[in-house]
Amino acid sequence: MRFEIFSLIAVVGAFVWAFRALPMRLDLARMPEKGALARFFAATGVAAIATLFAASMLPEFAGGRSLPALIGSAAVLAVYLPSRSVVLATLAGAAAYGAGFAFLA
Amino acid sequence: MAQDFRRGALIGAPIVLGYFPIAFSFGVAATKAGLSPIEAVVMSLLMYSGAAQFMAIALIAAGAGFWISVATLVGMSLRHVLYGPSMLRAGGQSAPPKGALAWGFGLTDEVFGAGLGAFARGQAFTGGFIWGLTLVSYAAWVGGTAVGALAGASALAAWPAVDAGLSFMLTALFLALLLSIMQRAELPVIAAALVGTVGLSFAMSPTAGIMGGMILGALVGTVLGRRDAV
Numbered sequence: 001m002r003f004e005i006f007s008l009i010a011v012v013g014a015f016v017w018a019f020r021a022l023p024m025r026l027d028l029a030r031m032p033e034k035g036a037l038a039r040f041f042a043a044t045g046v047a048a049i050a051t052l053f054a055a056s057m058l059p060e061f062a063g064g065r066s067l068p069a070l071i072g073s074a075a076v077l078a079v080y081l082p083s084r085s086v087v088l089a090t091l092a093g094a095a096a097y098g099a100g101f102a103f104l105a
Numbered sequence: 106m107a108q109d110f111r112r113g114a115l116i117g118a119p120i121v122l123g124y125f126p127i128a129f130s131f132g133v134a135a136t137k138a139g140l141s142p143i144e145a146v147v148m149s150l151l152m153y154s155g156a157a158q159f160m161a162i163a164l165i166a167a168g169a170g171f172w173i174s175v176a177t178l179v180g181m182s183l184r185h186v187l188y189g190p191s192m193l194r195a196g197g198q199s200a201p202p203k204g205a206l207a208w209g210f211g212l213t214d215e216v217f218g219a220g221l222g223a224f225a226r227g228q229a230f231t232g233g234f235i236w237g238l239t240l241v242s243y244a245a246w247v248g249g250t251a252v253g254a255l256a257g258a259s260a261l262a263a264w265p266a267v268d269a270g271l272s273f274m275l276t277a278l279f280l281a282l283l284l285s286i287m288q289r290a291e292l293p294v295i296a297a298a299l300v301g302t303v304g305l306s307f308a309m310s311p312t313a314g315i316m317g318g319m320i321l322g323a324l325v326g327t328v329l330g331r332r333d334a335v
Contacts, residue, residue, distance in 0.1 A: 005144050008161065008171060012178040013151035019182055021209025024189035024201040036327055043326020044191040044319065045221045046283070046291045048184065050298040051318035052214050053279040058306055058314075060276070065269075072273050076280045086222070086281040087119040093277025094126075098270025105265065 067104060072097030106233040113237025116223045120215045120242045123278040125249040126271040131158055132253020133260050138166040142254035149250035153210065153243060155275065157181045181312050184319055188217045195221050196230025203232050211239025215275075218282035225286055293329060298322030 060069035075096030080089035128149060135145035140162060152158055157178045164174040189212060193201060201209070216239055223238075224230060253260065261268040287295060302318030309317075 001141065001143055001147065004171065005140065005165065006147065008165075008174055008178075009144075009148050009151050011175050012157065012161070012182070013153075015179045016152055016154050016157070016182045016185065017210045019185040020189060020212040021206050022189075023186050024193060024205050024209055026190055038194060039327040039330035040323050041187065041191040041194045043291075043294050043323040043330065044187045045195060045217070046287055047294050047298040047322025047326060048187070048191075048214065048319050049218045049221075049279055049283045049286065050295040050322060051184075051302045051315055053276065053283055054299045054302040054318065055306065055311060055315045056276040056279060058303065058311065060273075068269065069273070069276070072277055073280055076277050077284070080281055080284045084285075086219075086278070086285055087122060089281040089284070090119055090123055090274065090278045093280065094270045094274045097273035097277070098266045101269035102266035 065101070068097045068100035071100035106231075109229075109231045109233025110237035112228065113234040113239075114241045115237075116219055116228070116234075117216070117238045117241040119278065119281070120219055120238075121245040123215065123274045124242060124245040125252075127155060127274050128246045128249025129253035129256070130261070130268070130271050131155070131162075132250040133256060133258060134159065135162050135250075136254050137258040138162040140165070140254075142251070145254040146247065146251050149247045152178075153213065153246060154182055155213070155246075177312075181315075184316055185212065187319070187323070188212045192217060192220055192224075193230070195224045197224075198230050202230065202235055204236070208235050208239045211243050213242065215278060215282065216242050218279070218286065222282060222285040290329075291326070294322045294326040297325040 057069060057073075060066060072093045076089045076093035079092040080086070083089065131149070132142070132145050135148070135158075136142065140148070148158055148161065152161070160181060161174065161178055164177065169177075189201070189205075189209060192212065193199070220230075220235070220238060223234075228234060261271075283295070298318045298321060300318075301321035302314045304314075305317040306314030
């Protein structure tokens with residue numbers, strides 16, 4: 001294993017660990033239930049997932065794969081709404097995207 | 106403890122289904138970019154961050170400088186700062202279950218989303234649950250990388266549609282997770298996050314879009330929550 005590759009992995013990995021594990025050491029017990037920071041953390045979850053979905057869709061549009069991406073997203077909705085299953089919806093979305101990609105190719 | 110662990114592992118099943126093929130694609134891409142299978146697997150073991158890992162192999166392949174690469178990859182991971190406290194809040198905990206310095210490393214985007222969904226459905230935030238959820242996800246990521254790296258650079262060349270479908274797996278998972286945790290009152294938060302992400306991605310960079318969109322959405326939620334509390 002090359003030293004420069006391992007160094008990069010080790011340094012970035014240390015930051016990733018610190019970002020994920022250390023903020024939980026904050027003393028949340030003293031945080032007011034309806035305080036601004038508590039509301040901020042409560043809203044972060046849904047905002048983060050919405051952001052990651054948007055960020056992963058943008059390259060699809062920029063890369064000319066908007067139709068397969070829309071077909072895949074529609075499949076996720078079509079399967080999730082009746083089944084309420086994250087597993088089935090995810091698999092259906094990926095399968096529909098692959099099928100749309102093959103059809104257009 | 107064992108029952109909670111099994112419950113966490115079960116909640117992590119969709120993540121395993123999403124992670125294994127994506128990690129497989131990462132292993133293939135890493136060997137394509139000139140990394141050895143061991144380097145690819147060590148990256149998944151120690152970085153465990155999909156987007157940053159794909160960016161890392163692009164930076165390595167492009168010959169980017171060490172500190173430029175570190176700054177870019179650390180910047181991409183900054184969003185994780187918010188996940189731990191937010192998860193504790195959602196799980197009704199003032200302090201994390203034991204071992205947070207270890208299982209905390211497993212708080213990826215998908216684990217965070219799946220955990221929030223489980224807490225919203227009444228799951229208790231116990232040590233067994235979070236260990237089950239984080240360990241199966243980590244094993245799928247590292248295992249998928251190893252299989253992909255050993256399969257080699259041309260593994261998916263003959264299967265472009267399968268390759269395409271696998272590449273969409275995480276996007277589909279994000280949408281499904283969003284549907285599982287969203288409530289009508291949170292639509293302004295989602296709208297603000299989407300607008301912020303798209304706007305800042307075009308105006309600045311995708312990394313700025315992710316961080317800015319998340320913070321904008323959370324700020325809108327903070328303001329709306331204040332109105333509800335009054």
